[in-house]
Amino acid sequence: MPNKIKCTVTECQYNSAVECGAPMIQVERNNSGSASNSDQTKCETFKPKHM
Structure with a gap:
């Protein structure tokens, strides 16, 4: 699983x-x-939703 x-x-189309x-x-x-913490990272997979 x-x-x-x-x-x-x-706002992300994958959400x-x-x-x-x-x-x-x-x-x-x-x-x-x-x-060294999550504030120093970012999601590159984000795609804005088409509104």
Whole structure:
């Protein structure tokens, strides 16, 4: 059974009932040489919903 990924970014087209439905998740560092907490990372999978 696949893991569920919680996502509260409702503006993303992959968000469905506060869960990420993307086929793959890519997370990058947020302009830093190394990350030591979640504030230093960002989701590269985000795609805005078409309104």
